[in-house]
Amino acid sequence: MTAHPSTVETTRPPFWRDLRVLRAFAQVAAVAGAIFLFRWILGNVTTNLESVGIRTDFGFLNGPAGFQVANSDFEPAQPVSDVILVGVRNTFALAILGIPLLTIFGVLVGVARLSPNWLVSKAATTYVETLRNIPPLLVILFTNALILLLPRIQEAATPFGWFVISNRSISVPWIANGSGAGTYWMVLAGTLLGAVGIWVWRTRRSDASGEPHHRVLWSGLFFIGVAVVAYLLLDDPIALSRPELEGLVVTGGFLTLANYVTVLIALSLYTASHVAEIVRGSIQAVAKGQVEAANALALGSFQRLRFVILPQAFRIALPPIINQYLNFVKNTSLALAIGYAEVTTIVFQVIGNGNPAPQSIVLLMAVYLTFSLVISLIVNYVNRRIQYVVN
Amino acid sequence: MAATTPVQSSRRPSAPTFVQWSRKNLFPNWYNSVLSIIFGALFVWLGFSLFRWILVTADWEIVIRNLTLFMVGQFPRDELGRQVGSIILIAAAIGLLAGAATANARARAMEAGLPFDISTPRDWLQRFWPMLLLVVILLSLTRTITPTLMTIAALVVGVAARYLGLYLPSAARRRASLIFAVLVVAAVLVLWGFGGVPPDRWGGLHLTFVLTVSGIVLAFPLGLMLALGRRSTLPAVRLLSVTYIEFIRGVPLITLLLMGIFALGFMLPPGVDPSSFVRILVAITLFEAAYLAENVRGGLQGVPKGQTEAAQAVGLAPWKTMRLIVLPQALRSVIPAMVGQFISLYKDTSLVYIVGITDVLYVSKLVNAQPEFFGQGLSRVTLPFVGLIYWVGSYTMSRESRRLEKKLGVGER
Numbered sequence: 121m122t123a124h125p126s127t128v129e130t131t132r133p134p135f136w137r138d139l140r141v142l143r144a145f146a147q148v149a150a151v152a153g154a155i156f157l158f159r160w161i162l163g164n165v166t167t168n169l170e171s172v173g174i175r176t177d178f179g180f181l182n183g184p185a186g187f188q189v190a191n192s193d194f195e196p197a198q199p200v201s202d203v204i205l206v207g208v209r210n211t212f213a214l215a216i217l218g219i220p221l222l223t224i225f226g227v228l229v230g231v232a233r234l235s236p237n238w239l240v241s242k243a244a245t246t247y248v249e250t251l252r253n254i255p256p257l258l259v260i261l262f263t264n265a266l267i268l269l270l271p272r273i274q275e276a277a278t279p280f281g282w283f284v285i286s287n288r289s290i291s292v293p294w295i296a297n298g299s300g301a302g303t304y305w306m307v308l309a310g311t312l313l314g315a316v317g318i319w320v321w322r323t324r325r326s327d328a329s330g331e332p333h334h335r336v337l338w339s340g341l342f343f344i345g346v347a348v349v350a351y352l353l354l355d356d357p358i359a360l361s362r363p364e365l366e367g368l369v370v371t372g373g374f375l376t377l378a379n380y381v382t383v384l385i386a387l388s389l390y391t392a393s394h395v396a397e398i399v400r401g402s403i404q405a406v407a408k409g410q411v412e413a414a415n416a417l418a419l420g421s422f423q424r425l426r427f428v429i430l431p432q433a434f435r436i437a438l439p440p441i442i443n444q445y446l447n448f449v450k451n452t453s454l455a456l457a458i459g460y461a462e463v464t465t466i467v468f469q470v471i472g473n474g475n476p477a478p479q480s481i482v483l484l485m486a487v488y489l490t491f492s493l494v495i496s497l498i499v500n501y502v503n504r505r506i507q508y509v510v511n
Numbered sequence: 512m513a514a515t516t517p518v519q520s521s522r523r524p525s526a527p528t529f530v531q532w533s534r535k536n537l538f539p540n541w542y543n544s545v546l547s548i549i550f551g552a553l554f555v556w557l558g559f560s561l562f563r564w565i566l567v568t569a570d571w572e573i574v575i576r577n578l579t580l581f582m583v584g585q586f587p588r589d590e591l592g593r594q595v596g597s598i599i600l601i602a603a604a605i606g607l608l609a610g611a612a613t614a615n616a617r618a619r620a621m622e623a624g625l626p627f628d629i630s631t632p633r634d635w636l637q638r639f640w641p642m643l644l645l646v647v648i649l650l651s652l653t654r655t656i657t658p659t660l661m662t663i664a665a666l667v668v669g670v671a672a673r674y675l676g677l678y679l680p681s682a683a684r685r686r687a688s689l690i691f692a693v694l695v696v697a698a699v700l701v702l703w704g705f706g707g708v709p710p711d712r713w714g715g716l717h718l719t720f721v722l723t724v725s726g727i728v729l730a731f732p733l734g735l736m737l738a739l740g741r742r743s744t745l746p747a748v749r750l751l752s753v754t755y756i757e758f759i760r761g762v763p764l765i766t767l768l769l770m771g772i773f774a775l776g777f778m779l780p781p782g783v784d785p786s787s788f789v790r791i792l793v794a795i796t797l798f799e800a801a802y803l804a805e806n807v808r809g810g811l812q813g814v815p816k817g818q819t820e821a822a823q824a825v826g827l828a829p830w831k832t833m834r835l836i837v838l839p840q841a842l843r844s845v846i847p848a849m850v851g852q853f854i855s856l857y858k859d860t861s862l863v864y865i866v867g868i869t870d871v872l873y874v875s876k877l878v879n880a881q882p883e884f885f886g887q888g889l890s891r892v893t894l895p896f897v898g899l900i901y902w903v904g905s906y907t908m909s910r911e912s913r914r915l916e917k918k919l920g921v922g923e924r
Contacts, residue, residue, distance in 0.1 A: 143744075143745055146745055146748065147745050147746070147747035147748060148747075150745070150747055150748045150751055151747050151751070154751050161778045164777065164778050164779055164780055164781075165774075165777045165778055167781060168776070168777040168778075168781055169777060171781065235546075236536065236539065236543070237536065237537065237539075237543045237546055237547055237550075238536035238537055238547075239537060239546070239547050239550040239551055239554065240546055240547075240550055242554075243550050243553070243554065249906065250902065252905075252909075253854075253858075253901065253902045253905035253906045253909065254858070254898050254901050254902055254905070255858040255859070255861035255862075255872070255901055256858075257861045257862060257864060257865075257872065258861060258872060258894060258897060258898050258901065261872075261875075261890065261894055262890075262891075262894045262895070262898065265888065265890045265891045265894060266891070268888065269888070450762070450763040451763065453763040453765045453766065454765065454862070454865070456765065456865055457864065457865050464763070464765060464766065464769075467769075468769070471769075471773055477769075477773035477774045477777070478770075478773075478774040478777050478778070481766060481769050481770045481773065481774055484766050484769075485758075485762045485766050485770075488761060488762045488763060488766065489758065489761040489762060491761075492760070492761035492762075493761065
């Protein structure tokens with residue numbers, strides 16, 4: 121009557137319609153294609169470099185760099201690998217100050233955009249809509265044009281005798297180590313650990329008994345107290361060093377190059393406009409019921425923001441904000457346009473000194489990929505830590 | 512019951528007077544009053560300085576003398592007629608597409624029995640005032656009548672094309688994007704073909720537009736492939752796509768541009784030496800594809816699984832399921848995100864400045880090297896001018912993208 125079931129089972133489609141065969145074939149083809157393309161490019165690079173007599177390995181990293189780097193004790197005779205490390209350090213110097221700056225400013229502007237005060241919110245909106253719609257490179261170039269308005273080094277401004285400001289460099293007072301400074305710094309590090317311990321202790325105690333924790337007061341007083349006592353005992357281990365202008369050289373203090381300040385300010389302002397938008401969106405994403413509940417508890421507007429809205433908005437905002445940090449780090453490469461010696465500028469100079477371009481740029485990309493990888497690992501870790509666990 | 516109605520209507524709040532409004536929005540308590548005074552003073556001072564700078568202090572001579580350079584770079588001056596022809600063709604293309612799109616939307620609304628408001632000139636003014644302002648500013652800086660005549664011609668052609676698009680027969684209307692593409696290709700041919708000017712000699716704002724549009728258009732197929740690859744059930748294909756996307760997204764565009772300028776020649780067979788234009792276009796395309804892929808992936812993930820299952824239930828092959836069911840829905844929902852990507856690329860093309868390609872930003876550097884303007888710090892005039900051009904394009908597009916988002920009901924479906 122009906123077909124025998126076994127004939128249905130044994131009928132396999134022909135191999136060109138067999139899904140398993142097709143899947144295997146597609147993957148092998150894709151991988152083979154990728155490998156072929158890669159080999160082809162590599163082969164071309166090798167042939168081309170050899171035909172013009174440029175080496176094809178990374179041995180150039182051991183050769184002398186042959187150029188100096190501003191505001192660094194790098195010697196031209198040192199190898200290329202060292203100068204690239206100087207560049208990485210300078211990129212890092214931008215990130216370490218820029219990220220806190222842009223975060224603080226971005227959060228302030230983002231909160232201001234939602235202010236009930238019409239003028240404040242309009243000011244924040246103007247700022248965000250202006251900066252967000254202009255290329256970051258243009259912001260850097262324009263800031264550079266403004267910084268060039270500062271006096272020349274010969275006529276550097278010295279406000280209050282504490283700063284030396286010129287269009288070449290900007291110096292701020294800094295700590296100078298005297299005798300016994302090493303001991304003092306170690307004491308301070310130990311005290312900091314102690315202060316953190318006190319902080320944790322006060323928090324736990326407050327959680328357990330409900331008495332006010334006063335943790336800022338406790339650990340602050342402890343830290344300051346020990347720092348002052350140690351300072352007196354060690355007989356002036358550190359001192360404040362003022363920058364001073366001697367001819368064309370600034371001595372003492374801490375010297376930052378004008379183009380470092382340019383990139384720092386320009387990129388922080390630019391990225392802050394993006395952070396502000398994220399902050400605004402996150403605050404608006406906090407459920408309306410939370411605000412109403414805070415009002416029902418008669419919290420003031422500051423308390424409402426500090427204890428109810430911001431902690432929740434923070435969870436929503438953090439991953440995209442860290443993404444903006446990554447963008448900031450990638451955008452520091454624009455410093456090439458005004459010659460601040462971060463890693464892209466350095467690699468550009470390395471290539472200009474006759475070192476092979478393909479390898480140098482691959483190395484540069486590897487540097488940025490490392491930055492990206494580290495930051496995305498942080499994002500993943502933070503995401504796991506701060507998200508509510510919903511089961 | 513009857514008595515309450517008039518009471519309510521009489522209590523309807525009238526528009527607040529300025530004093531009421533400012534008491535609520537500016538001076539509700541002491542610290543807001545302080546803030547209002549500080550920011551009010553700041554606004555007045557900034558506005559005053561800005562206007563004084565624009566109208567009195569700044570010397571716009573450098574822009575006026577070099578306006579053609581800003582617009583088209585080193586495009587041969589005796590071939591400028593080609594630019595005029597191509598601009599008019601583009602205006603026709605945009606007008607036709609806008610008209611046909613409106614007509615299509617109206618037809619769909621009528622089929623569904625929904626009301627449809629056709630946009631009035633007032634709506635257009637509200638949407639595109641920054642662009643109009645820019646055009647007026649640019650024309651006010653010209654020294655001859657030709658650019659004004661060209662703008663008027665382009666406007667007339669554009670408006671005429673829009674009406675043509677509105678009343679096209681429906682068969683032609685549905686192929687409006689094809690007509691659009693043909694007109695754009697014609698515009699390129701007018702510039703390049705018939706013994707014209709090759710892209711290597713294009714420059715200024717024109718080059719910025721060309722790089723943005725061709726970057727997106729060329730990157731789209733690659734981005735689509737990568738997005739499908741990343742969503743593929745084949746592990747090897749997925750791995751390759753993810754590697755590519757994450758690699759590109761992990762490095763700054765400038766490294767790819769450097770790669771294009773300094774190293775692309777080494778990667779090709781000996782003897783092949785692409786022009787700088789091709790080199791940066793390759794870099795931009797490879798870069799943009801990774802970001803577009805992520806956008807499209809978002810759209811693909813947003814298509815409910817039921818759609819695929821329904822397609823399988825009616826017996827569609829996997830390829831047809833993707834092409835006829837999933838992709839149209841996915842792509843429709845990512846249009847706003849892709850406009851956003853378009854805006855980023857528009858801003859990112861300025862990076863070609865660093866490798867010495869004459870885009871509109873680089874012209875600002877060029878004119879400051881001219882003997883009569885050298886060393887006077889006039890980049891403080893040219894950079895805001897270029898910034899305004901970028902701002903207008905980017906701001907208008909981002910507002911349009913928000914409008915599209917609302918219109919398409921992304922997330923509401």
